[in-house]
Amino acid sequence: MAARLIVYVMAAIALLPLSLVLLFTVVKGLPALTHLEFFTNVERPVGIPGAGIAHAFMGTIVMVGIASLMALPVGVVAGVQLVEYGTGRIGDGVRLACDVLVGIPSIVIGLFIYALLVAPLHHFSALSGSVALAVLMLPVVVRTTEGAVGLVPGALREAGLALGLARWRVALQLILPAAIPGVVTGALLAVARAAGETAPLLFTAFGNRFMNLDPSKATSALPLIVYHDALTPFPDLVTTAWGAALVLVMLTLLVNLTSRAVLRRQIRMAGRI
Amino acid sequence: MAIAEAAPSAARVPRQPDGFRTWTTVVSLAAPLVLILIVLVVGSNAVPALREFGPGFLWARTWNPVKDTFGALPFIIGTLITAFLGLAMALPVGVGVAVFLAEQGAPRIRGAIGTGVELLAAIPSVVYGIWGLYVLAPWLLLHVSRPLSERLGAIPAFSGPARQTNLLIASIVIAVMVLPTLSSISRDVIKAVPGGLREAGVALGATWWETIWKVVLPAARMGIFGATVLALGRALGETMAVTMTIGNRNDIPTSLLGPANTLASVIANEFSEATGSIYPAALIELGLVLMLVTLTVNIGALLLVRKVTRDVKL
Numbered sequence: 001m002a003a004r005l006i007v008y009v010m011a012a013i014a015l016l017p018l019s020l021v022l023l024f025t026v027v028k029g030l031p032a033l034t035h036l037e038f039f040t041n042v043e044r045p046v047g048i049p050g051a052g053i054a055h056a057f058m059g060t061i062v063m064v065g066i067a068s069l070m071a072l073p074v075g076v077v078a079g080v081q082l083v084e085y086g087t088g089r090i091g092d093g094v095r096l097a098c099d100v101l102v103g104i105p106s107i108v109i110g111l112f113i114y115a116l117l118v119a120p121l122h123h124f125s126a127l128s129g130s131v132a133l134a135v136l137m138l139p140v141v142v143r144t145t146e147g148a149v150g151l152v153p154g155a156l157r158e159a160g161l162a163l164g165l166a167r168w169r170v171a172l173q174l175i176l177p178a179a180i181p182g183v184v185t186g187a188l189l190a191v192a193r194a195a196g197e198t199a200p201l202l203f204t205a206f207g208n209r210f211m212n213l214d215p216s217k218a219t220s221a222l223p224l225i226v227y228h229d230a231l232t233p234f235p236d237l238v239t240t241a242w243g244a245a246l247v248l249v250m251l252t253l254l255v256n257l258t259s260r261a262v263l264r265r266q267i268r269m270a271g272r273i
Numbered sequence: 274m275a276i277a278e279a280a281p282s283a284a285r286v287p288r289q290p291d292g293f294r295t296w297t298t299v300v301s302l303a304a305p306l307v308l309i310l311i312v313l314v315v316g317s318n319a320v321p322a323l324r325e326f327g328p329g330f331l332w333a334r335t336w337n338p339v340k341d342t343f344g345a346l347p348f349i350i351g352t353l354i355t356a357f358l359g360l361a362m363a364l365p366v367g368v369g370v371a372v373f374l375a376e377q378g379a380p381r382i383r384g385a386i387g388t389g390v391e392l393l394a395a396i397p398s399v400v401y402g403i404w405g406l407y408v409l410a411p412w413l414l415l416h417v418s419r420p421l422s423e424r425l426g427a428i429p430a431f432s433g434p435a436r437q438t439n440l441l442i443a444s445i446v447i448a449v450m451v452l453p454t455l456s457s458i459s460r461d462v463i464k465a466v467p468g469g470l471r472e473a474g475v476a477l478g479a480t481w482w483e484t485i486w487k488v489v490l491p492a493a494r495m496g497i498f499g500a501t502v503l504a505l506g507r508a509l510g511e512t513m514a515v516t517m518t519i520g521n522r523n524d525i526p527t528s529l530l531g532p533a534n535t536l537a538s539v540i541a542n543e544f545s546e547a548t549g550s551i552y553p554a555a556l557i558e559l560g561l562v563l564m565l566v567t568l569t570v571n572i573g574a575l576l577l578v579r580k581v582t583r584d585v586k587l
Contacts, residue, residue: 090298115314223399257388
């Protein structure tokens, strides 16, 4: 009985940090969200009320959007390839590379893109930030696509091939559509992860106090606001940082919880067939 | 189950010369290519520093950009202390949760706790940073760090004045952040332990606890070790939350209650302000060291976990 108690206590301890982080982010971030200007204005000089995070919000949307355009098609095709043909050495190598890529510290990705794109071009840009985020998203998309496509029953593939369909038709028009819910949720998880990344943006997108939608110029992002404003000594800015943190947390939790529900349903359905 | 059924049937289809196969394979090589490119680009940009300082960079004790003296030792020590202390705190909880998730409780509670722990991984690092800095740090200073330094100040690890941002809090934040990695992989490994072993334990009259402690966990130990090493990789490279809570001091840490820096945090903190040619190169070399260490750790852990889950399933 005591042993069971220890295990229960461990489980409770594990839930403690999540509840504390959520609680304090809501308590400290909510005051910033109460005035609507928070979503429509950009940063203001310290002491002047009405500061907002619109520029960071748009920056995150633009950068994550461009990153998705780069990472999602490549990642989905690679994931399909792993299921269709990935039984040999190349497939194993790609899988290992993806798993290793996920483990590379995001700050190193930031250094990599800085050396590759920022230093040669002599200025920070949203585009370089997007490339950094795409590098982070790619392995996640590959592996989640592989998982989702792999759940499609083999009988469907055999039926398609038996009808004389070409291999690419079977893979892209039969198997992939059947796996779409899982593929989309995997993509959403990757997007949510990218939206919360700070370290790769520090020396690529760099940050900007004003609204900027031009991908060739330095741009702010939600996590950059949290980092920069939290480390200032001004209470106004710290409140802005908490507000941005709350927006980030709500976004990531929303995406995670919905995608989890969808994935669970798909796994259940795949089990039934 | 479905995966196990789908994969072999894909293999059974006869191979034909196939343009689709070729171009998808080329696309799938993107990930390995990016990986190689990262190693090459980071490595080549560290060359000026590699040439200037040689291998002594790794054990030089001083980091003073003003005098162009660069040594990695303070950050290597800071990284190792935070990573291992964080792991030591997370390991019992992570394995406890894994046992709970694999063996215990009503499915509903189990699902809730599993989801809760996995959501820990979804929260952005920078949010842990602001929480650690404004919530955990003041509380920890009052209730843990100060009492520790007052009562146990004679022990070197707790010597010196207690600071609000220090190695201890960075380690705690790391512990929270590696918990999902530890518990979800350990859970899979524990679940993969054959039911027959468990039944044999119970049939011999062992209690639930004895079965877990003496049969299941020993059978799963290699896998749990692999999960720990994977978590170590995460812990070594954790950046934002650590940068915001560790205090950012570039000396060799002497006390857990004082400020320090890790490889990742000093890069995050100083790189955008690094001027000249040798200073940025030295920071990139720190990144190179960090990358090579995490690469080695991760590849080792991945191979181990793969081998274990494959062996156990047979």
